[in-house]
Amino acid sequence: MKQKLVLIGNGMAGMRTVDELLKLSPDKFEITVFGAEPHGNYNRIMLSPVLAGDKQLSEIIINDLQWYEDNKITLYTGKTITKIDRVNQQVISDDGITSDYDRLIIATGSLPVLLDIPGKQLEGVISFRDINDVNVMIKTAKTHKNAIVIGGGLLGLEAANGLMIQGMNVSVVHRSNTLMSQQLDQEAADLMREELEQKGMHFLLNHHTEALLGDDRVEKIRFKDGTEVAADLVVMAIGVRPNITLAKASGIQCDRGILVDDTLQTYTPTIYAVGECVQHRNKTFGLVAPLFEQARVCANHLVDMGFASYVSAVTSTKLKVTGINLFSAGDYVGVDGTESIIFKDVSRHIYKKLVIKNNTIVGILLYGETTDGLWYFSLLTEGQNISDIRENILFGQQHVEEQG
Secondary structure (H helix, E strand, O other): OOEEEEEEOOOHHHHHHHHHHHHHOOOOEEEEEEEOOOOOEEOHHHHHHHHOOOOOHHHHEEEOHHHHHHOOOEEEEOOOEEEEEOOOOEEEEOOOOEEEOOEEEEOOOEEEOOOOOOOOOOEOEEEOOOHHHHHHHHHHHHHOOEEEEEOOOHHHHHHHHHHHHOOOEEEEEEOOOOOOOOOOOHHHHHHHHHHHHHOOOEEEEOOOEEEEEOOOEOOEEEEOOOOEEEOOEEEEOOOEEEOOHHHHHOOOOEOOOEEEOOOOEOOOOOEEEOHHHEEEOOEOOOOHHHHHHHHHHHHHHHOOOOOOOOOOOOOEEEEEEOOEEEEEEEOOOOOOOOEEEEEEEHHHOEEEEEEEEOOEEEEEEEEOOOOOHHHHHHHHHHOOOOHHHHHHHHHOHHHHHHHO
């Protein structure tokens, strides 16, 4: 008889686990999926191209409703699980649907962090997290002019770029002086700011938001220095945190995220967790590569092929932000005991930096020209001694090989 598997969360990490399960053992489980959004599983990374008008929602769906039917998966859309009964091994939804499980996967993802300031409840104040947010932005752009994006990280810049393409006048508010500080150092961040300013984006750096003003709809944003700027739409993109509300309320052990071991199992042996909601060896996750690796390991264990274990490795970030290529990995800022080799060509918007310690690469930052990113990354992960190729290394792999 088939075991019952329930998945809470119809997002990328959870559904990737189901995909892996179906490949390994298609008949082992009777699968039920609960998703809070009213769609099939879609690619959240592709929300920016939808906002920018390059893609339609239909093009970013990974598994359409027919796919669930074809794979005999019961899908409940628009349903939120509000209780996990660990004793009776059941989950219960907001409208009273009860589903039994032998194995449960929690993949509740993350929640946007919102500034706790006066006016945050006004109409026109949103995050940038799902299809609904994108629809609000596109609709607002048709009738309003001034948009403020709070947050100069990857998501904030993607939102700002999309809103500019939709015809809005956009300012990015950032509390520090360094855009995308998770991926860039100050030099590269300055290059990016200049390039985006040339495209028409405005920046309010070192600005701290104090309040949002308006009667029903947001009209202005006020900063701690007392200045105010007009705003018909405010998008908060200041980060995310693991969504552990349900797990915590159900007595599953959590810290910042749901605590899992190397097999993605929680402290309750019948319950697993994957994706942005988990904490593994003190780390939480936001990039897609580690989430897919978690899905693979979790699926292996669920079908009793339990030889895989999840290792949180150094990851590289390769991005195309508003048409600009970036690649960074490791300690790209450089701490004591390291030295940096740098190439910079301001007029071509190119910046390359390798951080070196004991003749090995420990950090990589490439801006505008990322062809050799994976080669540098392999040198970093293998800990290869670069003394022989040091003088030519910034010119790239092809040049180094030609020099012999």
